[in-house]
Amino acid sequence: MRLLEERIIREGRILEGDILKVDSFVNHQVDMQLMSQLAKELAARFASEPITKVLTIEASGIAFAGVVALELGVPMVFAKKHSHLYIDPDLLMAPVESFTTKNTYNAVVSRRYLSPDDVVLIVDDFLAAGRALSGLVDLCRQAGATVAGAGIIIEKAYQHGGDTLRASGLRIESMARIASMDPAKGTIEFTS
Secondary structure (H helix, E strand, C coil), X not given: CHHHHHHHHHHCEEECCCEEECCXXXXXXXXXXXXXHHHXXXXXXXXXXXXXXXXXXXXXXXXXXXXXXXXXXXXXXXXXXXXXXXXXXXXXXXXXXCCCCCCEEEEEEEHHHCCCCCEEEEEEEEECCCHHHHHHHHHHHHHCCEEEEEEEEEEEHHHCHHHHHHHCCCCEEEEEEEEEEECCCCEEEEEC
């Protein structure tokens, strides 16, 4: 989506460790008008699917997932990164390694919120190595839910997580796909 690519070029910052900071409009300060436009595009791409739930993982995917769920007219569920005393004890759980923190945590969702009757659209802000997305797919499979696909704001295509997941049969629709980033030059190249 050209609008998003232009915004990434204008406001994105490339940091050490292959990090793309888009915190001025995606995942710290959130441009809700942009999220709305992205959500409309994603909903159109999945219009033929009978989606019943939108699933994401805390925290930075929540804003986008909420707008997508609103656009589709379905509930949004988010996997928590830690179980808490107040969460339902009957949990679905999948280990997830964070690309940015290099930590592994358990993503958890109450079985009350994902069931075999659900057709799930998984939504997140970034797709790099694919570990968070794989964990969310695993949660859906544990619940017996059908995964319609995944909607991603920014995919780092050069890290091949999306390629691996697509090869496994997962439909992934990314709003922007980065082919390369050069921190020395501050340049970002996109792919289709």
